[in-house]
Amino acid sequence: MIGRLNHVAIAVGDIAKASAVYRDTLGAEVSAPVAQTEHGVTTVFITLPNTKIELLEPLGADSPIAKFLERNADGGIHHVCYEVDDILAARDKLIADGARVLGGGEPKIGAHGKPVLFLHPKDFCGTLVELEQA
Amino acid sequence: MIGRLNHVAIAVGDIAKASAVYRDTLGAEVSAPVAQTEHGVTTVFITLPNTKIELLEPLGADSPIAKFLERNADGGIHHVCYEVDDILAARDKLIADGARVLGGGEPKIGAHGKPVLFLHPKDFCGTLVELEQA
Numbered sequence: 001m002i003g004r005l006n007h008v009a010i011a012v013g014d015i016a017k018a019s020a021v022y023r024d025t026l027g028a029e030v031s032a033p034v035a036q037t038e039h040g041v042t043t044v045f046i047t048l049p050n051t052k053i054e055l056l057e058p059l060g061a062d063s064p065i066a067k068f069l070e071r072n073a074d075g076g077i078h079h080v081c082y083e084v085d086d087i088l089a090a091r092d093k094l095i096a097d098g099a100r101v102l103g104g105g106e107p108k109i110g111a112h113g114k115p116v117l118f119l120h121p122k123d124f125c126g127t128l129v130e131l132e133q134a
Numbered sequence: 135m136i137g138r139l140n141h142v143a144i145a146v147g148d149i150a151k152a153s154a155v156y157r158d159t160l161g162a163e164v165s166a167p168v169a170q171t172e173h174g175v176t177t178v179f180i181t182l183p184n185t186k187i188e189l190l191e192p193l194g195a196d197s198p199i200a201k202f203l204e205r206n207a208d209g210g211i212h213h214v215c216y217e218v219d220d221i222l223a224a225r226d227k228l229i230a231d232g233a234r235v236l237g238g239g240e241p242k243i244g245a246h247g248k249p250v251l252f253l254h255p256k257d258f259c260g261t262l263v264e265l266e267q268a
Contacts, residue, residue: 005181005182021259025231026136028136046138048136049138051185053214075259076259082160085238093161094159125146126144126251127144127209
C-alpha cells in the first residue's frame, strides 16, 4: 500500500539556524521559508536526490508542533510521510486492521496541497505517520 | 555534500510485531530479520520505491539502542542516514565547521558493510545523523 517516502519532517525552534546547518554545514539544497498560517508552521524544504527533509518551525499560538518542542528542546524528527495512491482506500484498510487514524479519519489538505491523514504513533512503532495521496 | 537519504532507522522493542505492521497493515516489502551481533541489533529492511526504512531491535546486553527504548517504550525514529561520496572529506569539513562527530571521528564499518560516522544530535536539529559512504 505505501509507496515513496515523501518526506521526513524535523521540528525545530529556529528555522533560520536549522536551514544554515543543512545548507552550510551539510551542503544541501535548502528552500526559502514559507509561512503556512493555516497549518501553524513555517516550512523549509531540503531537496535530496531521492526525497525531501521538511523543517517545521511553530507559527502562531496554537501550532501543532509546540508541545513536541516543549518535550524536545533541541528539535527532533516529528513524523515521516508515506505516499499512497488512494487515501480513502488506505484509510478504510487501516481502520479495518484496527489501526487508529487521527482527527476523525477525514483527510485534510496538507502543506503540499494534497489530501493527508495522520496515524496514531502507538499503532506504528512509536512513529507519527502521515499518509499523503500522491 | 549530503546526497541520498539512505534510510530512516526506527528502534522497536519487538521486531516481529513491527515487521507485521509494515508488511500487513501498511503493505510494504519487508525483509527477514538479520542478527548483527557486532552492532548489537537485529535489523529488518523495508524497501520503499525511493529509500529504505530500517527497523532495529536490541540484541545482546550492550545494545546501542537499549537506552533509547527505555526512554521511548513504544519505539521511535532513532536516526536518519545520509549518503556522502567521501566520508573522510565530509568528516574534516564538519569538524572544521565546529560540528561534533561521535566516537572519536574514525569511520567504522556499518550494518551495510560500508564506512559510517554518527554526528552529535545537538549540532543537527536534535536528530542523530549517520553518514554513510555510498
